[in-house]
Amino acid sequence: MQANQQYTEITLKSDPRNLAQARKFVEGIATKFGFNDEQVFDIKVAIGEAVSNAIEHGSPKGPLNSIKITADFLNDALELNVIDEGVFKRAIKVDDPDPHHRGRGIPFMLALMDTVTINETKSGTTVKLVKKLKKG
Amino acid sequence: MEVNVYEGLPVVEAAGEIDHWRAPELEQKINEVIEKGNNKIIVDFSNLTYIDSGGISVLFLQLQKLKSLKGRLIVITGNKNIIKILSLVKITQQEGFSLCSDKEKVKQSL
Numbered sequence: 001m002q003a004n005q006q007y008t009e010i011t012l013k014s015d016p017r018n019l020a021q022a023r024k025f026v027e028g029i030a031t032k033f034g035f036n037d038e039q040v041f042d043i044k045v046a047i048g049e050a051v052s053n054a055i056e057h058g059s060p061k062g063p064l065n066s067i068k069i070t071a072d073f074l075n076d077a078l079e080l081n082v083i084d085e086g087v088f089k090r091a092i093k094v095d096d097p098d099p100h101h102r103g104r105g106i107p108f109m110l111a112l113m114d115t116v117t118i119n120e121t122k123s124g125t126t127v128k129l130v131k132k133l134k135k136g
Numbered sequence: 137m138e139v140n141v142y143e144g145l146p147v148v149e150a151a152g153e154i155d156h157w158r159a160p161e162l163e164q165k166i167n168e169v170i171e172k173g174n175n176k177i178i179v180d181f182s183n184l185t186y187i188d189s190g191g192i193s194v195l196f197l198q199l200q201k202l203k204s205l206k207g208r209l210i211v212i213t214g215n216k217n218i219i220k221i222l223s224l225v226k227i228t229q230q231e232g233f234s235l236c237s238d239k240e241k242v243k244q245s246l
Contacts, residue, residue, distance in 0.1 A: 016155070016157040017157055019155045020155070020157075023153075023155075037217075044186060045186070048188045049188060052155070055156075104192060104225065105188075105189050108221075111224055
Protein backbone atom coordinates (compact mmCIF):
# COMPACT_ATOMS: atom_id res chain seq x y z
CA MET A 1 0.00 0.00 0.00
CA GLN A 2 1.41 3.32 -1.06
CA ALA A 3 1.31 5.76 1.79
CA ASN A 4 -0.03 9.26 1.35
CA GLN A 5 -1.28 12.03 3.61
CA GLN A 6 -4.79 10.60 3.84
CA TYR A 7 -3.79 7.00 4.53
CA THR A 8 -4.62 5.50 7.95
CA GLU A 9 -4.70 1.96 9.25
CA ILE A 10 -5.62 0.06 12.38
CA THR A 11 -4.94 -3.54 13.39
CA LEU A 12 -7.36 -5.31 15.74
CA LYS A 13 -7.44 -8.72 17.38
CA SER A 14 -10.00 -10.98 15.73
CA ASP A 15 -12.63 -10.65 18.45
CA PRO A 16 -16.27 -9.57 18.03
CA ARG A 17 -15.82 -7.24 21.00
CA ASN A 18 -13.64 -5.15 18.66
CA LEU A 19 -16.45 -4.55 16.13
CA ALA A 20 -17.39 -1.30 17.85
CA GLN A 21 -13.78 -0.10 17.63
CA ALA A 22 -13.69 -0.88 13.89
CA ARG A 23 -16.89 1.12 13.37
CA LYS A 24 -15.58 4.02 15.44
CA PHE A 25 -12.39 4.06 13.35
CA VAL A 26 -14.24 4.39 10.03
CA GLU A 27 -16.85 6.77 11.48
CA GLY A 28 -14.12 9.24 12.43
CA ILE A 29 -12.47 9.02 9.02
CA ALA A 30 -15.70 9.22 6.99
CA THR A 31 -16.91 12.20 9.01
CA LYS A 32 -13.57 13.95 8.54
CA PHE A 33 -13.83 13.61 4.75
CA GLY A 34 -17.32 15.11 4.64
CA PHE A 35 -19.67 12.12 4.36
CA ASN A 36 -23.13 12.87 5.77
CA ASP A 37 -24.80 10.94 8.61
CA GLU A 38 -26.61 8.51 6.30
CA GLN A 39 -23.45 7.78 4.31
CA VAL A 40 -21.45 7.32 7.52
CA PHE A 41 -24.08 4.83 8.70
CA ASP A 42 -23.78 2.89 5.41
CA ILE A 43 -20.00 2.78 5.75
CA LYS A 44 -20.24 1.62 9.38
CA VAL A 45 -22.60 -1.24 8.47
CA ALA A 46 -20.39 -2.30 5.55
CA ILE A 47 -17.21 -2.30 7.63
CA GLY A 48 -19.06 -4.11 10.43
CA GLU A 49 -20.09 -6.87 8.03
CA ALA A 50 -16.61 -7.17 6.52
CA VAL A 51 -14.96 -7.36 9.94
CA SER A 52 -17.62 -9.81 11.22
CA ASN A 53 -16.90 -12.09 8.28
CA ALA A 54 -13.18 -11.76 8.92
CA ILE A 55 -13.68 -12.74 12.57
CA GLU A 56 -15.98 -15.65 11.78
CA HIS A 57 -14.34 -17.05 8.67
CA GLY A 58 -10.99 -15.36 8.27
CA SER A 59 -9.46 -16.23 11.59
CA PRO A 60 -8.43 -19.90 11.81
CA LYS A 61 -6.66 -19.22 15.14
CA GLY A 62 -9.54 -17.18 16.59
CA PRO A 63 -8.48 -14.13 18.64
CA LEU A 64 -4.82 -14.98 17.96
CA ASN A 65 -5.43 -13.78 14.40
CA SER A 66 -5.39 -10.11 13.51
CA ILE A 67 -7.53 -8.03 11.18
CA LYS A 68 -6.09 -4.97 9.51
CA ILE A 69 -8.31 -2.14 8.32
CA THR A 70 -6.82 0.45 5.99
CA ALA A 71 -8.47 3.70 4.95
CA ASP A 72 -7.55 6.01 2.13
CA PHE A 73 -9.29 8.92 0.42
CA LEU A 74 -8.59 9.11 -3.31
CA ASN A 75 -10.46 10.87 -6.13
CA ASP A 76 -13.37 11.89 -3.87
CA ALA A 77 -13.88 8.32 -2.69
CA LEU A 78 -13.20 6.56 0.60
CA GLU A 79 -11.42 3.27 0.05
CA LEU A 80 -11.38 0.78 2.91
CA ASN A 81 -9.62 -2.57 2.99
CA VAL A 82 -10.31 -5.30 5.53
CA ILE A 83 -7.47 -7.80 5.50
CA ASP A 84 -7.73 -11.13 7.34
CA GLU A 85 -5.91 -14.44 7.51
CA GLY A 86 -8.53 -16.92 6.28
CA VAL A 87 -11.22 -17.77 3.69
CA PHE A 88 -14.35 -15.70 3.09
CA LYS A 89 -17.97 -16.87 3.40
CA ARG A 90 -20.29 -17.52 0.47
CA ALA A 91 -23.01 -14.90 0.08
CA ILE A 92 -26.77 -15.33 0.24
CA LYS A 93 -29.42 -12.86 -0.92
CA VAL A 94 -29.91 -9.95 1.44
CA ASP A 95 -33.68 -10.52 1.68
CA ASP A 96 -33.48 -14.30 2.16
CA PRO A 97 -36.17 -14.90 4.80
CA ASP A 98 -34.51 -18.08 6.13
CA PRO A 99 -33.53 -16.98 9.64
CA HIS A 100 -30.79 -19.59 9.87
CA HIS A 101 -28.81 -17.91 7.14
CA ARG A 102 -26.21 -15.61 8.60
CA GLY A 103 -24.53 -14.73 5.33
CA ARG A 104 -26.23 -11.41 4.62
CA GLY A 105 -22.97 -9.58 5.13
CA ILE A 106 -21.82 -9.43 1.51
CA PRO A 107 -25.24 -8.35 0.14
CA PHE A 108 -25.32 -5.60 2.80
CA MET A 109 -21.91 -4.40 1.66
CA LEU A 110 -23.02 -4.44 -1.99
CA ALA A 111 -26.21 -2.53 -1.20
CA LEU A 112 -24.54 0.15 0.89
CA MET A 113 -21.21 0.76 -0.88
CA ASP A 114 -20.41 1.76 -4.47
CA THR A 115 -17.86 -0.99 -5.05
CA VAL A 116 -17.07 -4.20 -3.17
CA THR A 117 -14.13 -6.35 -4.23
CA ILE A 118 -13.20 -9.59 -2.51
CA ASN A 119 -9.73 -10.94 -3.17
CA GLU A 120 -8.93 -14.36 -1.75
CA THR A 121 -5.38 -15.64 -1.55
CA LYS A 122 -3.74 -18.52 0.31
CA SER A 123 -2.64 -16.18 3.08
CA GLY A 124 -6.00 -14.48 3.61
CA THR A 125 -8.84 -12.44 2.21
CA THR A 126 -8.97 -8.74 1.46
CA VAL A 127 -12.33 -7.01 1.15
CA LYS A 128 -12.12 -3.63 -0.55
CA LEU A 129 -15.03 -1.26 0.08
CA VAL A 130 -15.35 2.00 -1.83
CA LYS A 131 -17.84 4.80 -1.15
CA LYS A 132 -17.88 7.89 -3.36
CA LEU A 133 -18.39 11.24 -1.70
CA LYS A 134 -21.54 12.70 -3.20
CA LYS A 135 -21.61 16.39 -2.40
CA GLY A 136 -24.72 18.50 -2.02
CA MET B 137 -31.54 -4.70 27.63
CA GLU B 138 -34.67 -4.33 29.73
CA VAL B 139 -38.09 -5.92 29.37
CA ASN B 140 -41.06 -3.67 30.19
CA VAL B 141 -44.80 -3.78 29.50
CA TYR B 142 -46.85 -1.48 27.25
CA GLU B 143 -50.59 -1.90 26.71
CA GLY B 144 -50.30 -5.39 28.18
CA LEU B 145 -47.56 -6.46 25.76
CA PRO B 146 -43.94 -7.22 26.65
CA VAL B 147 -41.45 -4.66 25.35
CA VAL B 148 -37.81 -5.59 24.82
CA GLU B 149 -35.90 -2.31 24.98
CA ALA B 150 -32.73 -2.40 22.89
CA ALA B 151 -30.76 0.84 22.80
CA GLY B 152 -27.38 1.80 21.37
CA GLU B 153 -25.90 -0.55 18.80
CA ILE B 154 -26.72 -4.18 17.98
CA ASP B 155 -23.93 -5.98 16.15
CA HIS B 156 -22.79 -9.59 15.96
CA TRP B 157 -21.43 -9.25 19.51
CA ARG B 158 -24.70 -7.99 21.07
CA ALA B 159 -27.18 -9.89 18.86
CA PRO B 160 -27.18 -13.03 21.09
CA GLU B 161 -28.35 -10.85 24.02
CA LEU B 162 -31.32 -9.65 21.95
CA GLU B 163 -32.10 -13.24 20.94
CA GLN B 164 -31.99 -14.38 24.57
CA LYS B 165 -34.22 -11.55 25.83
CA ILE B 166 -36.89 -12.31 23.20
CA ASN B 167 -36.57 -16.04 23.93
CA GLU B 168 -37.26 -15.39 27.62
CA VAL B 169 -40.38 -13.41 26.75
CA ILE B 170 -41.65 -16.14 24.36
CA GLU B 171 -40.97 -18.84 26.98
CA LYS B 172 -43.28 -16.98 29.38
CA GLY B 173 -46.13 -17.64 26.94
CA ASN B 174 -46.18 -14.42 24.95
CA ASN B 175 -46.77 -14.50 21.20
CA LYS B 176 -47.02 -10.75 20.59
CA ILE B 177 -43.81 -8.91 21.37
CA ILE B 178 -42.69 -5.32 20.96
CA VAL B 179 -39.01 -4.67 20.31
CA ASP B 180 -38.32 -1.03 21.06
CA PHE B 181 -35.52 0.29 18.86
CA SER B 182 -36.42 3.96 19.59
CA ASN B 183 -32.94 4.56 20.97
CA LEU B 184 -31.10 2.20 18.63
CA THR B 185 -28.58 3.82 16.32
CA TYR B 186 -27.00 0.81 14.58
CA ILE B 187 -27.95 -2.71 13.53
CA ASP B 188 -26.09 -5.21 11.34
CA SER B 189 -26.89 -8.60 9.81
CA GLY B 190 -26.38 -10.26 13.21
CA GLY B 191 -29.30 -8.31 14.66
CA ILE B 192 -31.36 -8.80 11.50
CA SER B 193 -30.90 -12.59 11.69
CA VAL B 194 -32.25 -12.52 15.26
CA LEU B 195 -35.35 -10.63 14.11
CA PHE B 196 -35.99 -13.14 11.28
CA LEU B 197 -35.50 -16.07 13.67
CA GLN B 198 -37.83 -14.67 16.33
CA LEU B 199 -40.42 -13.62 13.75
CA GLN B 200 -40.54 -17.21 12.49
CA LYS B 201 -41.09 -18.48 16.05
CA LEU B 202 -43.83 -15.93 16.72
CA LYS B 203 -45.56 -16.71 13.41
CA SER B 204 -45.65 -20.40 14.36
CA LEU B 205 -47.40 -19.27 17.57
CA LYS B 206 -49.85 -17.18 15.51
CA GLY B 207 -48.25 -14.09 17.04
CA ARG B 208 -46.66 -10.85 15.98
CA LEU B 209 -43.34 -9.02 16.17
CA ILE B 210 -43.72 -5.26 16.47
CA VAL B 211 -40.62 -3.12 16.02
CA ILE B 212 -40.57 0.54 17.05
CA THR B 213 -38.14 2.89 15.36
CA GLY B 214 -38.24 6.27 13.68
CA ASN B 215 -34.54 6.13 12.76
CA LYS B 216 -34.30 6.38 8.96
CA ASN B 217 -31.05 4.40 8.87
CA ILE B 218 -32.51 1.50 10.86
CA ILE B 219 -35.68 1.61 8.71
CA LYS B 220 -33.49 1.47 5.59
CA ILE B 221 -31.80 -1.72 6.82
CA LEU B 222 -35.14 -3.33 7.78
CA SER B 223 -36.56 -2.42 4.35
CA LEU B 224 -33.46 -3.66 2.54
CA VAL B 225 -33.93 -7.18 3.92
CA LYS B 226 -37.70 -6.91 3.29
CA ILE B 227 -38.58 -8.07 6.80
CA THR B 228 -41.09 -5.20 6.73
CA GLN B 229 -43.05 -7.16 4.09
CA GLN B 230 -43.14 -10.36 6.12
CA GLU B 231 -46.42 -11.61 7.55
CA GLY B 232 -46.59 -11.07 11.30
CA PHE B 233 -44.17 -8.13 11.28
CA SER B 234 -45.17 -4.56 12.11
CA LEU B 235 -43.05 -1.43 11.99
CA CYS B 236 -44.22 1.51 14.09
CA SER B 237 -42.56 4.92 14.35
CA ASP B 238 -43.40 5.32 18.06
CA LYS B 239 -45.31 3.72 20.93
CA GLU B 240 -48.47 5.70 20.19
CA LYS B 241 -48.60 4.09 16.73
CA VAL B 242 -48.34 0.67 18.37
CA LYS B 243 -51.43 1.50 20.42
CA GLN B 244 -53.31 2.44 17.24
CA SER B 245 -52.27 -0.76 15.48
CA LEU B 246 -53.50 -3.09 18.26
